[in-house]
Amino acid sequence: xxxxxxxxxxxxxxxxxxxxxxxxxxxxxxxxxxxxxxxxxxxxxxxxxxxxxxxxxxxxxxxxxxxxxxxxxxxxxxxxxxxxxxxxxxxxxxxxxxxxxxxxxxxxxxxxxxxxxxxxxxxxxxxxxxxxxxxxxxxxxxx
Amino acid sequence: xxxxxxxxxxxxxxxxxxxxxxxxxxxxxxxxxxxxxxxxxxxxxxxxxxxxxxxxxxxxxxxxxxxxxxxxxxxxxxxxxxxxxxxxxxxxxxxxxxxxxxxxxxxxxxxxxxxxxxxxxxxxxxxxxxxxxxxxxxxxxxx
DNA sequence: AAAAAAATATGACTTAAATCATATTTAAGA
DNA sequence: TCTTAAATATGATTTAAGTCATATTTTTTT
Numbered sequence: 649x650x651x652x653x654x655x656x657x658x659x660x661x662x663x664x665x666x667x668x669x670x671x672x673x674x675x676x677x678x679x680x681x682x683x684x685x686x687x688x689x690x691x692x693x694x695x696x697x698x699x700x701x702x703x704x705x706x707x708x709x710x711x712x713x714x715x716x717x718x719x720x721x722x723x724x725x726x727x728x729x730x731x732x733x734x735x736x737x738x739x740x741x742x743x744x745x746x747x748x749x750x751x752x753x754x755x756x757x758x759x760x761x762x763x764x765x766x767x768x769x770x771x772x773x774x775x776x777x778x779x780x781x782x783x784x785x786x787x788x789x790x791x
Numbered sequence: 792x793x794x795x796x797x798x799x800x801x802x803x804x805x806x807x808x809x810x811x812x813x814x815x816x817x818x819x820x821x822x823x824x825x826x827x828x829x830x831x832x833x834x835x836x837x838x839x840x841x842x843x844x845x846x847x848x849x850x851x852x853x854x855x856x857x858x859x860x861x862x863x864x865x866x867x868x869x870x871x872x873x874x875x876x877x878x879x880x881x882x883x884x885x886x887x888x889x890x891x892x893x894x895x896x897x898x899x900x901x902x903x904x905x906x907x908x909x910x911x912x913x914x915x916x917x918x919x920x921x922x923x924x925x926x927x928x929x930x931x932x933x934x
Numbered sequence: 935a936a937a938a939a940a941a942t943a944t945g946a947c948t949t950a951a952a953t954c955a956t957a958t959t960t961a962a963g964a
Numbered sequence: 965t966c967t968t969a970a971a972t973a974t975g976a977t978t979t980a981a982g983t984c985a986t987a988t989t990t991t992t993t994t
């Protein structure tokens with residue numbers, strides 16, 4: 649469904665949503681451990697997200713990563729798309745070029761509606777909404 | 792969702808469901824072309840499926856691959872599981888070990904129901920059912 | 935200003951998935 | 965029985981994803 653990298657990114661961003669703020673930035677090494685993601689790999693991912701303004705970062709002493717208020721408003725799908733590209737989540741499950749509603753591949757009707765529903769959920773759910781869930785114990789964010 | 796290999800396998804098996812029979816076996820090279828899958832890679836996949844009795848094959852001149860009546864009764868999910876393993880389709884989307892209904896990960900409720908519905912569809916749909924769809928023009932099986 | 939602590943940038947290495955190639959076995963047909 | 969045509973088995977190569985390492989830049993603190 650989505651790549652390993654996207655999973656890592658989601659875990660990282662949610663951890664930041666729950667634990668960081670502009671006043672309390674988090675360094676790579678303190679982020680990599682609790683979410684169980686290889687440190688250097690995570691650094692690359694976050695640098696990428698930083699360039700795309702999906703996470704915030706400050707260099708130097710007292711620096712680190714955090715989510716701004718604006719960052720927190722982003723939807724889950726934006727993180728996924730930033731990492732995996734816009735196409736991956738939309739592509740035909742059999743990777744058939746010509747597959748669409750008028751010309752459906754054989755698996756299309758077995759999957760399409762549900763897939764759209766998932767997409768819709770990912771499209772409407774913001775990071776701070778998920779962070780609230782985690783804080784209130786409705787969901788978890790472990791390794 | 793599922794691997795490239797599983798996509799290839801599904802395309803191949805559906806092609807066989809539509810075009811082959813015990814009286815009309817299909818050689819690897821005549822199968823690889825229309826479904827646009829690398830020939831040698833496809834051979835490996837089919838040999839694997841053959842060992843697991845999901846496709847039928849005969850060696851030697853006049854040999855080739857085909858689907859027996861029994862093969863045609865198999866469900867789509869069986870092909871997928873044979874190629875990707877039983878776990879892949881069931882695993883937590885964030886690959887969290889501890890994720891389950893009692894202890895849901897953050898994306899769990901965004902996806903779970905729809906995912907189950909897809910699984911259910913793949914579990915109840917047989918190859919010959921899909922083949923009928925293709926034959927009657929309700930769906931396509933191109934590259 | 936200098937030193938130290940952080941992200942950033944770049945690239946090398948490793949692993950697994952995907953692809954390709956070749957030798958072996960089996961069955962059909964002459 | 966010999967030749968040929970197919971799958972089968974095995975393994976090598978390539979490519980892409982994932983991982984690791986190091987040098988550079990920026991910012992804070994002294």
